[in-house]
Amino acid sequence: MTAPAGPSSPVLSRRDALRATGATVAAATALGMRGVHADNPSGDVLKIGLIGAGGRGRGALVQTLSVPGSNVKLTAIADAFKGGIDGTMRAVEGMQEKIDCPEDRRYEGLDGYQRVIEACDLVILATPPGFRPMHFQAAVAAGKHVFMEKPVCVDSYGARLVLEAARQADEKKLKVVVGLQRRYQTNYREALAKVREGLIGDIIGGQVYWNGSGIWYRNRQPNTTEMQFQVNNWYHFNWLCGDHIAEQHVHNIDVANWFLDRLPESAYGVGGRQNRVESQPSEIYDHHAVNFTYPGGVRIASQCKQFPGGDGRVDEEFQGSKGVLRLHPGFAQITDHSGKELWKFSGENPDPYQVEHDELHAAIRNDTPKNDAYYGATSSFSSVLGRLATYSGKTWDYQKALDLDYRTMPENPSWETVPPVVPDKDGNYPLPMPQTFKITSVTTPAVS
Ligand SMILES: NC(=O)c1ccc[n+]([C@@H]2O[C@H](COP(=O)([O-])OP(=O)(O)OC[C@H]3O[C@@H](n4cnc5c(N)ncnc54)[C@H](O)[C@@H]3O)[C@@H](O)[C@H]2O)c1
Numbered sequence: 001m002t003a004p005a006g007p008s009s010p011v012l013s014r015r016d017a018l019r020a021t022g023a024t025v026a027a028a029t030a031l032g033m034r035g036v037h038a039d040n041p042s043g044d045v046l047k048i049g050l051i052g053a054g055g056r057g058r059g060a061l062v063q064t065l066s067v068p069g070s071n072v073k074l075t076a077i078a079d080a081f082k083g084g085i086d087g088t089m090r091a092v093e094g095m096q097e098k099i100d101c102p103e104d105r106r107y108e109g110l111d112g113y114q115r116v117i118e119a120c121d122l123v124i125l126a127t128p129p130g131f132r133p134m135h136f137q138a139a140v141a142a143g144k145h146v147f148m149e150k151p152v153c154v155d156s157y158g159a160r161l162v163l164e165a166a167r168q169a170d171e172k173k174l175k176v177v178v179g180l181q182r183r184y185q186t187n188y189r190e191a192l193a194k195v196r197e198g199l200i201g202d203i204i205g206g207q208v209y210w211n212g213s214g215i216w217y218r219n220r221q222p223n224t225t226e227m228q229f230q231v232n233n234w235y236h237f238n239w240l241c242g243d244h245i246a247e248q249h250v251h252n253i254d255v256a257n258w259f260l261d262r263l264p265e266s267a268y269g270v271g272g273r274q275n276r277v278e279s280q281p282s283e284i285y286d287h288h289a290v291n292f293t294y295p296g297g298v299r300i301a302s303q304c305k306q307f308p309g310g311d312g313r314v315d316e317e318f319q320g321s322k323g324v325l326r327l328h329p330g331f332a333q334i335t336d337h338s339g340k341e342l343w344k345f346s347g348e349n350p351d352p353y354q355v356e357h358d359e360l361h362a363a364i365r366n367d368t369p370k371n372d373a374y375y376g377a378t379s380s381f382s383s384v385l386g387r388l389a390t391y392s393g394k395t396w397d398y399q400k401a402l403d404l405d406y407r408t409m410p411e412n413p414s415w416e417t418v419p420p421v422v423p424d425k426d427g428n429y430p431l432p433m434p435q436t437f438k439i440t441s442v443t444t445p446a447v448s
Contacts (some may be wrong), residue, residue, distance in 0.1 A: 046364065047075040049120030049144075051113045051135055053084035056149055057126030058091045060179070063354050064124065064147065065098045067361045073098055076105040076119035078112030080127070080231050110231070110413055117142045122364065125149065128234035128241055129380075130409045133158035133165075136373070140165040143172055145364050147357065149179040151250045151380035152373065154242030157407035157441070159381035166373035173367065177360040178376030180254045181352035182329065184359065187345040188255070191325060191332040194343055195259060199334050200320030203260055203298060208252035209313040210304040215244065217280040230419045236282035237429075239408035239420045239442075245271075245288040245390070246383040249304035253386065254379035255316045255327065256292065256300045263378050264292040264300070264385065266397050271390030273431060275307035283421055283429040290386040302386060393434030407441040 050061050057079075065072055074092065079085045085106050092099055107115050113131075117123055117139050125135045125148035132152045139146050146169070153159040169176050182188045195203070218233040234240035241247045257263055269290030276282050287305040294300065303313075315328035323336045329352075332345035363370035381402060388396045410417050420442050421429055 044071050046070060046072045046122055046361065047120045048072055049076045049078075049116040049123040050074065050088065051078045051116050051123060051125050052127030052131075052149075053077055053079040053088035054126065056179070057084075057124060058088045059353065060124045060126055060147060060149070060357070061088065061092065062095075064122070064357045064361070065092065065095055066354065067357050070361045070365070072361075073100045075100050076107070076116040077101055078107040078109075078116045080108070080110055082108045110415065114138060117144055121145060122147065122360070128231070129247065130154050130158075130234070130240040130242070131413075133161035134409065137161055137165045140169045140172065140174060143174065145175045145360070146373075147177050147179070147360055148373075148376070150254075150376060151242055151246045151383060152178060152376040153380045153384070154238065154240075154246055155384060155406050155408045156381070156402055156404040158409065159377050159384065159402055162373055162377040162380075166371060166377065169371055169373060175360055175363040175370040176373045176376075177356050177370065178372035179353075179356065180251060180372070180376065180379065181356060182251060182255055183258065183372070183375075184352035184355040185329060186347060186349050187330070187332040188327060190345055190347065191327055191334070192259060194334055195318070195320070195325060199323060199342055200318065200325050201322030203318050203320050205299050205301075206256060206259075206316065206318035207301045207303075208249075208256050208316045209302075210244075210249040210252055211311070211313040212248075212304075212306055213308045213312065215306050217277070217282070219280075225415060226422060227413075227415050227417055227419050230421075236280075236284055237419070237421060238283055238432075239410075241284065242380075242384060243284045243288070243387050244286075244306050245290070245302075245304050245387050246380060249288070249302065249386075250380055250383040252304075252314070252316055253292070253300075253302060253383045254375065256294075256302075256318075257375065257379050257382060259316075259318055259325075260294055260298060260300075262294045262296070262298075264294050264382050264398055266293045266395050267291070267382075267385045267389040268293075268395040269302075269386060269389040270393070271387075281423060281428045283431065285390065285432075288386060288390045290389055292382070292386065388439075391432035391434070392437045404439055405441045406439050410442050 048064055050057050077085055105119055113135050122145040123139050129151045136148055152162050215235050220229045230237045267290050271285045271288035273286045275286050286307050290302045292300045318325045323334050323342055326333050334343040335341050385396055385398055385401050388401055408420055423429055
């Protein structure tokens with residue numbers, strides 16, 4: 001890996017990052033047949049690589065192979081475990097004319113990503129998010145277009161790495177889409193247009209929620225190392241998943257940043273674990289509640305939970321000086337403060353997971369600007385900021401947190417690496433507690 005952008009490096013500030021993001025809603029243009037390779041605009045087959053062949057990687061692969069009119073071939077695939085590769089090859093069995101991925105371009109383990117990047121024009125990054133900054137940086141260094149799943153980082157170091165690689169992607173005219181699919185959903189885009197027209201006035205405050213029931217647990221298998229257990233059961237380890245405030249709730253926090261067109265200045269919150277199953281040792285909380293403060297004094301209250309019972313809620317609401325906007329993936333409505341409806345979304349809402357790939361291919365073919373990595377990084381880091389607040393019980397400033405020497409992913413991880421967190425004699429992992437929480441980096445001693 002190249003040297004990271006350190007705390008004193010000239011990394012992008014919040015405002016630079018927002019400016020660089022520019023307009024995020026690009027109309028899909030008709031597919032032409034140029035610009036496939038950043039360095040070879042005349043090429044026409046778009047070679048696809050997949051890194052992280054689990055549930056979402058498989059879905060994204062099928063979507064990218066299904067872009068109408070796009071000449072594509074899967075050429076290489078990597079997964080930590082053979083099961084992911086085999087399952088994915090089975091999932092695309094019916095698309096043989098789009099598959100050119102022999103056994104010797106199927107890589108098992110943690111270092112296959114480099115080989116996949118070499119073998120493709122467009123790479124899908126869908127491993128657990130802890131690996132994302134390292135994989136994104138490698139893809140950009142190699143001059144490849146990228147579709148990457150959210151979140152795109154789980155700590156300060158990773159956020160800086162992605163922001164710096166985003167800048168390099170622009171220089172190389174690479175195209176990048178991030179799987180924050182609300183940005184590709186027609187009801188969200190139309191609602192945003194109404195907000196920008198002034199239908200709810202100035203946004204004064206809002207609430208964003210991902211309150212669900214639970215998450216899977218993958219039990220320890222015989223004859224596996226601690227590293228293999230954690231990578232397989234990645235949702236329960238912060239260095240791999242960033243806790244569920246980053247892993248899932250990033251979608252809603254991103255909507256707040258997007259609609260406000262600002263990034264939070266600070267976060268303050270509480271969280272904990274009250275319902276995780278005792279026989280399933282885990283390092284993450286099962287609930288977080290955070291107040292984000294934005295420039296202009298706007299407050300967004302965020303909640304996420306992962307335990308059964310109570311009302312489930314995954315949506316966003318913004319109060320403005322003239323009205324209120326309510327949003328969720330199938331719905332968008334604006335009322336005035338008396339409850340009278342001013343607007344309601346009623347159009348077609350095509351599958352945003354497909355639209356992401358349609359628009360990515362169009363940008364590649366037509367060489368039009370497309371780089372979601374800035375907002376991918378700043379929204380992912382906003383959710384990390386929320387986690388810092390709930391783990392520490394303290395108010396965290398966005399820019400100070402971004403500049404921290406806070407790195408959770410070991411350099412060059414392999415199956416021999418000792419994970420950053422190991423179980424105690426009873427098999428349990430330490431739970432972050434405000435009284436004892438410290439920012440630590442896997443490569444340096446604690447700094448605060
Ligand atoms: N946008 C969405 O709505 C959405 C939905 C689901 C998942 N996701 C995101 O997709 C990512 C993957 O989630 P998933 O549900 O597919 O998980 P998953 O566990 O099903 O798949 C992850 C795969 O990555 C593999 N892997 C782990 N480390 C690897 C490495 N270093 N190199 C190569 N392969 C590695 C695992 O073996 C596994 O097959 C996550 O970031 C998640 O947040 C996004």
